[in-house]
Amino acid sequence: MEKLYLIATIAAQRVAIRASVVESVVDLGPVAPVPLAPAHVAGLAALRSKVLTVICCERALGLPAREPTGRRAVVINLDGHHYGLGVTSIEDARVIDEPAKPVRTRLEAGWSRVAIGMLELDGEALLLIDPERIVLGFEEPIAA
Amino acid sequence: MDDLLAEFLAETRETLDALSGEVIAWEAEPSDRGRLDAIFRFVHTVKGSCGFLDLPRFEQLSHAAENVLSDLRSGTRVADAGLVSAVLAIIDRIGELTEALEANEPLPDSDDTLLIAALSAEAAAPVTGAGPSALTTSHQPRAPTRSMGVPPELLDRVMSGVSDMVLARNELARRLREIGVEADVGGAFERLSSCVAEMRDSITRTRMQRIEKLFSALPRMVRDTAAELGKAVDLDIAGSDVELDREMIELIRDPLTHMVRNSIDHGIERPELRRARAKPLAGRLTVGARQSGNQIVIEIADDGNGIDEAKLVRKAIAAGVITAELAAALPPAARAALVFSPGLSTADQVTAISGRGVGMDVVKSNIERIGGSIELDNRPGLGLRATIRVPLTLTIIASLTVSAAGQSYAIPRAAIEEIVHASSAALRIDQLGDALVVTLRGRTLPLLHLEHVLATGRVPTVSGRTIVVVRAGAGLSYALCVQAVHDHEELVIKPASPAIMGVGLYGGMSLPDSGVPMLMLDAAGLAARAGIEAEESAAIAVAPAEEATAVETVSTLLFTDLSGARRGIRLGVVERLEDVAAEQIAFTAGRLRVAIDGRLLPLVGTVDRVEPGSLVKLLRLSDGVAEVAYPIGEVIDIVPLAPAVNVAGEAGPIAGVALVDGVQVELLDSFWLFSEAQTSAAPADARPLCAIADAEDRWSREILRPLLEAAGYRVAFGADPKQPADVIVADRDETVGAAAPVVRLRRELGTGPDGSVYRYDRAGLLAAIDARLKTRSA
Numbered sequence: 001m002e003k004l005y006l007i008a009t010i011a012a013q014r015v016a017i018r019a020s021v022v023e024s025v026v027d028l029g030p031v032a033p034v035p036l037a038p039a040h041v042a043g044l045a046a047l048r049s050k051v052l053t054v055i056c057c058e059r060a061l062g063l064p065a066r067e068p069t070g071r072r073a074v075v076i077n078l079d080g081h082h083y084g085l086g087v088t089s090i091e092d093a094r095v096i097d098e099p100a101k102p103v104r105t106r107l108e109a110g111w112s113r114v115a116i117g118m119l120e121l122d123g124e125a126l127l128l129i130d131p132e133r134i135v136l137g138f139e140e141p142i143a144a
Numbered sequence: 145m146d147d148l149l150a151e152f153l154a155e156t157r158e159t160l161d162a163l164s165g166e167v168i169a170w171e172a173e174p175s176d177r178g179r180l181d182a183i184f185r186f187v188h189t190v191k192g193s194c195g196f197l198d199l200p201r202f203e204q205l206s207h208a209a210e211n212v213l214s215d216l217r218s219g220t221r222v223a224d225a226g227l228v229s230a231v232l233a234i235i236d237r238i239g240e241l242t243e244a245l246e247a248n249e250p251l252p253d254s255d256d257t258l259l260i261a262a263l264s265a266e267a268a269a270p271v272t273g274a275g276p277s278a279l280t281t282s283h284q285p286r287a288p289t290r291s292m293g294v295p296p297e298l299l300d301r302v303m304s305g306v307s308d309m310v311l312a313r314n315e316l317a318r319r320l321r322e323i324g325v326e327a328d329v330g331g332a333f334e335r336l337s338s339c340v341a342e343m344r345d346s347i348t349r350t351r352m353q354r355i356e357k358l359f360s361a362l363p364r365m366v367r368d369t370a371a372e373l374g375k376a377v378d379l380d381i382a383g384s385d386v387e388l389d390r391e392m393i394e395l396i397r398d399p400l401t402h403m404v405r406n407s408i409d410h411g412i413e414r415p416e417l418r419r420a421r422a423k424p425l426a427g428r429l430t431v432g433a434r435q436s437g438n439q440i441v442i443e444i445a446d447d448g449n450g451i452d453e454a455k456l457v458r459k460a461i462a463a464g465v466i467t468a469e470l471a472a473a474l475p476p477a478a479r480a481a482l483v484f485s486p487g488l489s490t491a492d493q494v495t496a497i498s499g500r501g502v503g504m505d506v507v508k509s510n511i512e513r514i515g516g517s518i519e520l521d522n523r524p525g526l527g528l529r530a531t532i533r534v535p536l537t538l539t540i541i542a543s544l545t546v547s548a549a550g551q552s553y554a555i556p557r558a559a560i561e562e563i564v565h566a567s568s569a570a571l572r573i574d575q576l577g578d579a580l581v582v583t584l585r586g587r588t589l590p591l592l593h594l595e596h597v598l599a600t601g602r603v604p605t606v607s608g609r610t611i612v613v614v615r616a617g618a619g620l621s622y623a624l625c626v627q628a629v630h631d632h633e634e635l636v637i638k639p640a641s642p643a644i645m646g647v648g649l650y651g652g653m654s655l656p657d658s659g660v661p662m663l664m665l666d667a668a669g670l671a672a673r674a675g676i677e678a679e680e681s682a683a684i685a686v687a688p689a690e691e692a693t694a695v696e697t698v699s700t701l702l703f704t705d706l707s708g709a710r711r712g713i714r715l716g717v718v719e720r721l722e723d724v725a726a727e728q729i730a731f732t733a734g735r736l737r738v739a740i741d742g743r744l745l746p747l748v749g750t751v752d753r754v755e756p757g758s759l760v761k762l763l764r765l766s767d768g769v770a771e772v773a774y775p776i777g778e779v780i781d782i783v784p785l786a787p788a789v790n791v792a793g794e795a796g797p798i799a800g801v802a803l804v805d806g807v808q809v810e811l812l813d814s815f816w817l818f819s820e821a822q823t824s825a826a827p828a829d830a831r832p833l834c835a836i837a838d839a840e841d842r843w844s845r846e847i848l849r850p851l852l853e854a855a856g857y858r859v860a861f862g863a864d865p866k867q868p869a870d871v872i873v874a875d876r877d878e879t880v881g882a883a884a885p886v887v888r889l890r891r892e893l894g895t896g897p898d899g900s901v902y903r904y905d906r907a908g909l910l911a912a913i914d915a916r917l918k919t920r921s922a
Contacts, residue, residue, distance in 0.1 A: 029659070029660075030659075030660050032551060032552075032660050032661050032662065032663070033551065033600075034640075034644050034647070034650070034663060035551075035598035035599060035600045035649070036598060036599055036647050036649060036673075037643060037644055037647050038643050038646075038647075041643050041644060044640075044644075044653060044661035044663070045661065046311075046655055046659050046660065046661055048304070048307075048308045048311065049303075049304040049305075049307030049308045049311065049655065050304070051638070051640075051653055051655050051661045053640065053641040053643065053644060078641075079642075081640075081641040081642070083641065135641075135643070137643065
């Protein structure tokens with residue numbers, strides 16, 4: 001389980017999320033918006049009897065937002081609250097034996113905040129991201 | 145009473161079970177403070193509860209144990225094995241009595257006095273040798289009562305399972321409607337459907353409970369406690385229908401009981417004292433619960449003595465809780481909070497009710513253990529308000545579903561005063577600047593479009609919409625205009641994630657049968673976002689008898705100036721409108737004056753465009769004493785204006801600008817007008833009398849006198865016993881009777897060492913007279 005990762009794509013970037021923190025993967029139903037909530041909070045969606053706070057990963061990274069309804073989402077549980085992280089696509093759950101290495105290159109502000117390491121899969125580098133940091137959202141630069 | 149007893153017994157048994165480990169550990173390590181505290185809390189709670197349940201044996205036992213434990217806590221006694229076993233024997237005896245009562249058996253006929261005697265300092269020594277088990281009586285388990293402890297997680301799983309079932313039922317119902325089924329299939333589905341609904345209700349009730357369960361025990365307890373103390377107390381309970389987690393109810397029972405008893409014991413004064421303080425003889429105790437945001441707020445307020453903060457601080461210093469330096473630097477609000485320090489009390493006497501200086505620290509730690517908080521609002525001599533807040537884990541709230549910009553929201557039913565359609569004849573809506581107010585039966589309220597507050601859209605008109613009058617707190621009501629009102633529903637509300645609660649507008653979220661999550665609005669949060677403040681004793685509401693005015697307005701006279709500019713002035717200062725001949729106005733002695741009715745009035749404003757021989761319209765303005773004339777062109781109208789205007793940049797005749805029918809109108813500054821024209825405006829006898837000592841001096845008569853009169857003084861010569869002077873002006877060397885302050889004048893320039901004033905120093909002379917007058921009146 002420790003070495004199992006969920007491989008997903010967010011805004012054309014392949015990322016890995018530790019499978020141990022992921023509760024499930026769902027297709028989001030209708031998303032009720034939350035007026036005046038932080039920009040990365042796309043709204044609320046029902047998952048059976050649970051209510052998910054839907055997070056737009058792109059907004060959390062400071063990128064343009066996407067329509068949340070009908071998206072695939074990675075469900076995580078943080079302090080008793082369920083969040084659905086809307087991603088572009090989900091490939092698979094894979095075992096990667098190599099431990100994560102530190103990110104050696106300079107990333108954009110949004111990515112550098114959520115990335116906690118780098119993994120290699122099928123000869124391609126993946127960003128290992130911490131979903132908790134995505135939930136915390138992207139702080140707008142003061143000047144904007 | 146049976147309910148109370150059963151609850152007490154169940155609680156005591158549970159605590160005993162939980163405590164058994166502590167007791168054994170304490171036995172091994174008598175100096176362990178944490179364990180000592182836990183045991184102390186237990187006996188204290190038992191003592192508190194059994195007093196009003198009329199269980200004298202429990203009370204004697206727990207009171208004795210509490211005394212000893214209190215000594216141990218304060219360090220006046222040291223725990224040794226004998227003492228520990230004596231205390232344990234008491235706890236065991238309490239356990240035995242509890243079991244007997246629960247099983248409805250006669251109480252064991254054992255003698256408690258031996259156990260109690262073993263606690264005393266003298267008895268402690270001989271018991272030591274006997275070992276821990278010497279005094280413990282035989283302990284045979286009895287048949288357990290029928291009650292089950294179910295882990296809350298399991299209940300949660302059952303609940304969410306049932307919710308899933310409801311959603312599946314709804315989905316199935318939709319499909320069945322689409323395909324159209326035969327009547328018998330439909331009937332079977334209906335039966336299933338109602339079973340599911342019933343099941344959901346009952347399973348929800350296993351978790352939820354009305355706070356009434358706690359409150360219903362209060363009247364009896366208050367009555368008995370008050371009677372015991374010889375006090376009279378009126379109890380007021382509000383919000384009994386607030387529902388909260390069963391778990392939470394159990395956890396706040398003790399803190400609530402303690403606070404109520406404390407209020408009666410320490411807060412509310414004896415009737416004699418209340419009479420002396422001109423308070424109603426019966427003390428007033430209010431206990432209320434309400435849901436606010438993601439918290440349940442429980443308030444316990446009394447109109448008693450409050451906490452004597454000075455005394456509390458002294459005790460805290462004496463007990464070593466705080467140093468004198470720290471205490472001196474303590475803000476007032478933090479002083480009352482010292483009452484939560486362990487081992488501290490303001491009560492001089494230990495009573496059976498409370499007053500051991502415990503309780504409050506126990507209360508605080510109990511509340512904090514469940515993630516809550518307690519705050520005190522202490523008004524010495526007037527009363528104490530304790531506010532307990534506990535987190536809202538899950539609650540069922542009777543709600544109203546409304547929609548705005550196509551989205552549904554829930555509003556707690558408790559916050560809603562009434563619902564009116566916007567087209568109702570009972571209401572009137574006025575626009576004030578870019579704000580709206582609605583007047584409903586003489587009550588004026590700010591009107592908010594929900595879409596505007598939530599920034600989800602612009603609403604051009606109220607027509608076709610519905611107005612919900614929301615009361616967000618004391619004096620904080622407003623009208624919320626929504627697209628539509630849908631349903632009254634009992635909604636299961638859960639707290640939303642921190643990012644959503646942090647917005648400050650939502651109290652939680654719910655998943656209604658539609659399967660689309662819905663947010664519950666926080667009435668106070670909406671008011672705060674819209675900038676609505678609580679009204680200060682009817683600042684905005686008008687008397688119902690009055691012609692319904694939107695807000696307090698000022699009747700304003702609109703006119704054109706002689707220059708043609710539109711101006712306005714408060715109608716209240718306008719005495720009358722008068723036509724005078726242009727010749728009656730003249731620029732004399734440094735200012736414009738008009739001669740009317742044989743008097744000269746100062747005239748403010750300009751008369752450049754007045755042609756000789758014509759008539760000039762004058763406004764005669766009065767501040768109650770002085771009069772001023774103001775020339776105008778034509779009167780336009782009298783209109784009500786809001787008192788707040790766009791204030792002029794600098795002081796001058798114009799106070800500011802208001803918008804009347806889309807035209808800018810300058811408003812005259814009455815204050816400036818009168819201050820500008822202030823010379824000799826006061827009527828004669830109100831002016832101070834200035835006596836000139838030398839009546840024969842020509843300079844005094846012909847030069848000084850007119851100066852003084854122009855400056856607004858009455859002038860007399862010499863000393864007149866019938867008219868005592870307010871100030872006397874005399875030559876430097878003159879002798880005068882010192883019946884009034886004297887201003888000395890000298891004839892030569894330069895600084896006078898004797899405080900005299902050069903007689904041609906106009907400003908200095910007038911200032912000196914003014915200063916003397918001030919010292920006289922002071």
